[in-house]
Amino acid sequence: MKGSLLKKLVAVTLASAMVFQLTACGSSGGSSDSGSSSDDAAESSDSSAAESSDNSAAESSDSSTTESSDSSTGELQKIAFLSAAWSDEYCKRLSDAIVEHGPEYGFEVNALNGAPDGYPDVAKYMEGIDALLAKNPEGMMIQPLFTIPDYCMQFNGEIPLTFVNVAPEISEASKDLQYWYAGCYDVNIGIQLAEEMAKGLKDGAKICQINLAYGQTNASQRDQGFKEWMAANRPDVEIIETNFLEKVDTQNAQTVFEDWIQKYGVGGFDGVASQAGVMTQGIVECMKTYGLDTSNFTVVGISASTTEWIKDGYEFCELYQNPDAEAKAALEVMRAQLDGTTDELTPLEGEENVVAVPMTSITIDNVDEFDF
Amino acid sequence: MKNISKSFPGVKALDGVDLQVKEGTVHAVMGENGAGKSTLMKVLFGQYEPDMGEILLDGKPVHFKSVKEAVNHGISMIYQELSPIKELSIAENVFVGRYPKKMGPILDTAKMYSDCQEIFKRWGLNYDPHTKIKMLKTADIQMIEIIKAISFNAKLVIMDEPSSSISLKEVEKLFDFIRILKKNGITIIIITHKLDEVFKISDRVTVLRDGKYIGTDDIENFDRARLVKMMVGREMSSVFPQKDTGYGEPLLKIKGLNNGAKVQDISFTLHQGEILGFAGIVGAGRTETMRSVFGLDAHTSGEIWLEGKPIDIKCVRDAVKNDIVMATESRKDDGLVLCRSVEENIMLPSLYRRSKAGFLNLKENNKAAREASKRIQVKMSSLDSMANFLSGGNQQKLILCKWLLMNPKVLILDEPTRGIDVGAKWEIYNIIIELATQGVGIILISSEMEEVINLSDRILVMCDGRINGCLEKDEVTQEKIMNLASEVRV
């Protein structure tokens, strides 16, 4: 009898634990959300008051699409943002920046992680979009993945849509999608990376590339831009290895670098082009063990989380993607969409609805201007 | 050991047993399966605590609460199932648990090997302590187990069926070694069935039967007949269902069956309506033989004939399709799917006959299961209750149920009443007899003498993988069975 009583106890405990979990999540989720936005609201109440007066002046001359009159009363419009994996550092910072700067543009941003278990999966993104839509936001901002633009067709034209940071892949199904894109243009980034790296490469240098996951659009477009520029401008440089990491993290990058060392030996290649900061970190760590630095080895990277590597002389150049700049650009576009003032934006040459956000090159010469 | 009693739930294993062993002698404890020999020794070795009685060692009362205590008092036991650590060397096995150490926790392997070598020298053995145990034969492993026991400074060594897994030649070697131990003043208790060996090696014999103490005497005062009679002689209960019918035409013929291991050259014939008993001590090879007939295990050679036609049995399906079915030895292991319902278990083998293109007629199946379970009188709450909620006896009946639904021609039963109370046993006996009366040929493997003697039309006795003899119903006695079961044909 004791045994079965124990089991009954366990069953009840488990069931109540589950309920407790859900309730706890509810309260903590709610409070953290409202906590951050109320802080921001206090900080930027001055700036929003200034902005709202500007906006209300512009509004009155337009036929506004939504209840933009809210911004003049100080109440923030609710918009939603679906972020790519927060396990990627830049994505997390971008997401935080959008939430932080939202109120400056009159927005309360509900941000969601599109890849809760770290693996970007279109179906999970769709889940996230559904969850965000369930709260009836007035605008959607999305870091898209593969065919997500197709999925956005379901609310096409109903609420303004801004893609952020990753250029959307438009297919046959989504060719009529109304959207704006604010963010980096991956092909150009690849070009920029190649340009900077070339400054540090000797004649006939051999280099390796370490890229983001095979199949991710920014990986292939950056790679494309990089290779095209190199082929056109530095045909003497030979790219001997190109690795796409399926799981992008520091350890895997280190493993790949070690493999290259095994294959070519120290001195067998002269530099590495990395597409993401987490990977650059791995490369830099390996460089330390093999006694490599900028004097004999050229490393360039994108979106590092620290300027240490440049200061310490390991990294030659870093393309810095400023999350605040990108966030603000995106928010500005969303604001314009809601106010109907998109003709005041400056799109990229040749595109109607793209606002390109350039990256900054950081080298040893200007590294002190940056503080991270 | 005086007046030792020990009960387990449902069974009194020992009932007031005495045992007196003189120092420096070889003392045999004999009895049938289930007589209580192992239990008595386990009490002595500290594995069980007796409910009643006392143990005196060198005249002083002792009370062992654990094996460790028994070991500390100089008692050691060598089990029937040897369990050496195969990947380790001999020395490591001998010293397991008490490795010599130096400077704290570091093993002193050099000392271990040299100590081991010394021990071997002392006792006149020439094993190399570095050899891995898995390279040795069972007989050698046994010797090493004994050495291990002795090197613990054991004064009393208990051996449980020491010759059960070794050849005759090796038995001789073992006995020589035992004589050496005796000379050195070590006392040895042997649990055994084997009459020949008892006469060769022991000084005194104690006989147990059904958990009771029967008697003790010097070996010189025994002859085979007396020993056997003490082991089996009991009041045979006259209340046993009787089979009135005889048997008919030959039904199943086995010729020259070999299973590539113990079972060699088995030939016998089973007739329609016959109950053919298979007797023998544990390990004689009866189960192995029948498993080969049923297709559970492969056989390397031999012929199987059913109703005059040769058949090929490579798997259970083959046997079942030929209407040969078997209720295996272990209900739990391969008899029933205990987590499924009674009905599912009953219907399992016959589903393929009852389904149209794979689809089941649930109502029909339910009806058939209900009828079958009523016929066999299986006591359960409902057909949907889980099989493992049934008592042992009812589980056994369940197994019979499921095979009966197959309308078998041959039914093989392996220990069908093991662990079942008297009432259920009676019911099962009746079912068996009824089936035989209807013409089913039944093979009954059983270690219970009464059962085999009272139910069978004929009894085949197996020993060491071969059939040692055949007894007709009118001539069978327990002594004859025991003799055939323990006599090894060289």
Added chain:
Amino acid sequence: MNKGNKLKNFSLAELYSKFGVFLILIIALIAGTIISRDFLVISNLLSVAQNVSIYAIIAIGMTRLLIGGGVDLSAGSSMAFCSVITAVVYNGTGNSLLAIIAALACGSVIGVINGFFASYIGLMPFIVTLATQMTIRGLAYLVSGGAPVFGVGNAIVKFGNGKILGIPSIFLIVIICTIIMQFIMTRTSHGRYLYAIGGNAEAAGASGINVKQQLFLNYVIMGLICGLAGVLYAGRTNSGLPAGGISFEFEAIIGSVLGGTSMGGGIGNIVCSIVGVFIVGIINNLMNLCSVNAFWQQVVKGIVILIAVLLDVFTRNSIMKSTKKN
């Protein structure tokens, strides 16, 4: 100790196995309504249904495997591979039907491979399917050329992303498949054999069942189901995604175990598994609605897995407890 006849024919564990998951579903629904006002809205519930449908399809096959005593860790990869096949064949031939057949065929072949090694060769299913998981993933990348393959045609998209009378068509497909599979498991000899084999493979063999053949078939059917999942996944995302479906097999296993399936075999129920998958979907949905920090979501998920495993051990131990005595 177990003496005499046990007249009690029910235990908490057995009861949980059959009905417990519905109780948890009700608790989850109630909790959801309390926590978020956006939860108990038809559109939200339907979107939850749509989102869990892929996991549910995989869970149908996974539950069968678990009942039979096996497992398939390659389900997610197979699904991704089959989605790629769907897209590639459609783009190559323009024929939706051909694409579907190709995907189902590929799924079945993967099932054959898994079944061959797990059943006939007798390797541990965990290891076999772990190996195929990686192999098939690699093949998916190779066939797709490393990038997603866009466009699978209107027909397939309708299956994956369309709605019939407001209900997501993929969810309807789940319901149909669940009904069919539940029927197969309870009313055909094949289904009964799987339960018996999972419960005690030796006893099943000793009753004349061809255990190896039945298990092999089980894996092949799982492969077919993963092929179907691949088609639906392609339909939902309008593309063949070689990188898709990572850890989907675990979603299926967790949902299945929550639904009362025992990982030791012999116990389980398709319908309850689907409900279990739905419950996990509800939990995810609630966390998204509450904007729970993603890293906390991870923690909660881990705890749900722990609860699922505890439940499994609890039901299994309790049910099998008595066998030792007998």
